[in-house]
Amino acid sequence: MPETNAETARAAVDMESWVCPAPLRDSPNVLMGHGGGGAMSAELIEHLFLPAFGPAADAAMGDSAVLRVGAERLAFSTDSYVVKPLFFPGGSIGDLAVNGTVNDLAMAGAQPVALSTAFILEEGTALSELARVAHAVGTAALAAGVKLVTGDTKVVDSGHGDGVYINTAGIGLVDKRADIRPQRARPGDAVIVSGDIGVHGVAVMSCREGLEFATTVASDTAPLHGLVAAMLDTGADIHTLRDPTRGGLGATLNEIAKAAGVGISLDEKVLPIPGDVRDACGLLGLDPLYVANEGKLIVFVALEDADRVLAAMHAHPYGGRAAMIGHCVTEHPGMVVARTALGGTRVVDLPIGEQLPRIC
Amino acid sequence: MPETNAETARAAVDMESWVCPAPLRDSPNVLMGHGGGGAMSAELIEHLFLPAFGPAADAAMGDSAVLRVGAERLAFSTDSYVVKPLFFPGGSIGDLAVNGTVNDLAMAGAQPVALSTAFILEEGTALSELARVAHAVGTAALAAGVKLVTGDTKVVDSGHGDGVYINTAGIGLVDKRADIRPQRARPGDAVIVSGDIGVHGVAVMSCREGLEFATTVASDTAPLHGLVAAMLDTGADIHTLRDPTRGGLGATLNEIAKAAGVGISLDEKVLPIPGDVRDACGLLGLDPLYVANEGKLIVFVALEDADRVLAAMHAHPYGGRAAMIGHCVTEHPGMVVARTALGGTRVVDLPIGEQLPRIC
Incomplete structure (x- = not known):
């Protein structure tokens, strides 16, 4: 019996029979390089995330997306921050978490409007250390002129995580003069x-x-x-x-x-x-x-x-x-x-x- | 010499002299309960995050924010997902990552428009496991009628993380009839x-x-x-x-x-x-x-x-x-x-x- 198109589409993302494509097959596991922003990151997106996500994913899935809302164009972006150590000369994970996402919006020609902040904390992290990180987030957001409007906190067991991971997502308004791609x-x-x-x-x-x-x-x-x-x-x-x-x-x-x-x-x-x-x-x-x-x-x-x-x-x-x-x-x-x-x-x-x- | 208002404001969030307030002082460290969504989570937000963030933070900082963009009201929300195990009867971390954020938008009376997906992967996680999780994300997004428009992947060292953490942020359009708070x-x-x-x-x-x-x-x-x-x-x-x-x-x-x-x-x-x-x-x-x-x-x-x-x-x-x-x-x-x-x-x-x- 011939398959319908819908069945074919489903089969294309059938995870039971999913096989790592060639560029990923050299390792059956996640490697540090998959998070490096180079060829391995690109292969992970192209050969794993996009096929596994299926039709719900925007084919572009870049550093930021531009959405039309009424007469406005909205830039939307996210990044997680896992830098080691948390503080370094000239900045901290808190600065990166704000500036990194603000810059993803800026690269679409957008002025940032609002950021979300989501913390994954390791059990046992000093609250004073967390406060220093959060203060860096607030200070960077104030300097960038962007509001912290919503957030989330999760805690994972001691030994997992690395003190503090931060995810920020940002919304910005794209400059009407800009068509930057x-x-x-x-x-x-x-x-x-x-x-x-x-x-x-x-x-x-x-x-x-x-x-x-x-x-x-x-x-x-x-x-x-x-x-x-x-x-x-x-x-x-x-x-x-x-x-x-x-x-x-x-x-x-x-x-x-x-x-x-x-x-x-x-x-x-x-x-x-x-x-x-x-x-x-x-x-x-x-x-x-x-x-x-x-x-x-x-x-x-x-x-x-x-x-x-x-x-x-x-x-x-x-x-x-x-x-x-x-x-x-x-x-x-x-x-x-x-x-x-x-x-x-x-x-x-x-x-x-x-x-x-x-x-x- | 009298301090200026600006100096006073800065002093209020001066992290060098920051002392854990009483409700947090029972433990100087992050505890599992700080991520539990109960009184300890509320205290962490009220007594640590909001003062440390300072004036950049929206005083509300709830599960979602509602922003006005032109004639539209936009709901914006984020959550990280760290559930153990990754798959459980009836669902997976992938389903939660979509439905949880979609529901935060829905609770503001919004129809979801777009989601970001940010993965923090543990080095050594099987790519086949990651593909199953990503497939669950895509399937849930398709079912919810929401597009995956932008994303990020970071990798942390083996032994840190727990296979897969996911953060999603979502944007939705608030129903014109809704004033839900x-x-x-x-x-x-x-x-x-x-x-x-x-x-x-x-x-x-x-x-x-x-x-x-x-x-x-x-x-x-x-x-x-x-x-x-x-x-x-x-x-x-x-x-x-x-x-x-x-x-x-x-x-x-x-x-x-x-x-x-x-x-x-x-x-x-x-x-x-x-x-x-x-x-x-x-x-x-x-x-x-x-x-x-x-x-x-x-x-x-x-x-x-x-x-x-x-x-x-x-x-x-x-x-x-x-x-x-x-x-x-x-x-x-x-x-x-x-x-x-x-x-x-x-x-x-x-x-x-x-x-x-x-x-x-």
Whole structure:
């Protein structure tokens, strides 16, 4: 008897007969790299979450969604934060939980309106430590001008969890002038980064148990919606915005290249990498292109708009060291290629897993 | 030199000098009960989260928030799910993660529009297990008619986490006819429950490691926004709605009594408690009034509206065993008092911690 379409659709997500697809089959289990924001994270979404979710899932399922409500466009985003340790030079899990979600909204061109906060606490965590984290959340929310409107608290047994995990979800109103999507990057676009890269990752690693090293680097965690508003105020048509967090500039540029079907050509000489980040990366054997940022953005605009956007960024506290670092090309679509300081070229691949686990 | 107001405000949430207030001082650490939805959870919010968050926090910070966006009212809610085990009779963490957040929206009179899903995975969790959970999320979302629009995945080290934690946040559109708040419960109101109580908690406990017992009880996890719409369709003015999850009917009724400043009088004889729930509670030494439900609601309406609301509930698949179980009184404001089967009365207190940890 022929199956109906409905039966076929159901069979496609029949978990009884579900088999790990090839990209996941190398390990039958969750690995740290699945949370790293690189190729393994993308495979988990594409080959496990989306098929298992089935028709209820939006095919895009990106860092944020844009929903139409009446005459308004609403951005909606969520992130969980599991950074170790809870406090690090320049910030804490509380700052990340606010700024990270605010920035996901900002990258859709939205001004944040409201955040939810959901805590998963480990039994035995000092209440004074929790209060310090919650105070950091409140202080960051006040600074970002976003209200904490609803929340939840769960407690898990001692030994599970790691003191405090935080999830925030955010709602923002998309600027009426904005149509900002990875798919809008196009050949000829200027690629601009808002400042020094690699700072957050190095700051967290510098104080991680068993790995402490001396550095003056402090996390760059910051809310970026004000910077985005200043950029929109120039009247420039902003094509694409992203905050290069997990997986760093390398992962983010690869995702945009793939989404838009363009090549990206980077000029390594002009990448803003502070000396102490370079030193720390040398020490740890890391490539700064893949180290996380928490207060930086990458913007794609037409070349003729680049100067005024750069000028607006330079005038903003969070864009003072903005620099044009490359451009989009028709060659090597989906790929990122860097011109090295020595005049050669190298492919900047999408990282597989993560260089630095538990960084946000 | 006199402090400015701003300095005073800052000092009020100065974490360097923060001291646990009296209700929390009995333990300097997080206890399981802080996640139980009872008095300890309320104290944590009132005495730790709200002061530490400071002015960025909405004073209400309830299960959901209602935001005005243009001409629409938007409900926004979040919950994390840490239930043990991940699968139990009648459902899974995936069902709870969808239905729980959908129901928080529904209790504000909203139809759900979009959900975010954020997974915190334990390194080493079988991908096949994760796929089963994700499939349960997708199936429940399809059944509830809500889209999964954005998400996040983090991985924590093996031994931390418990396989899978899920956070969902939800956005819903509040029905234009609805003004549903705990504060609107008033003396004379009928108190109606939509069906059998205590079912979810007993189902989860029956299969928990070290505690297995034979029972036919399956979780009642279900999305309730359709039932709420049917109740609104009667034209009745619904004053208050709540889903009695953690802490059960006892905790929820106490919260409403306190928020509205009314007394609640319950008739124990008519409480719909299935025989096998009663048996299991006897075995475990639990009071069914405090056992969690995941597919039930409590509604407060004027007595003259009770019959038509009950009729609409009885006609709905999730309200077939709805019953009027009590009413609001001017006596004992803020308190819940039950008339026992023997004709006496007893105070139904807000539970302190939780009878059943990790139930959702």
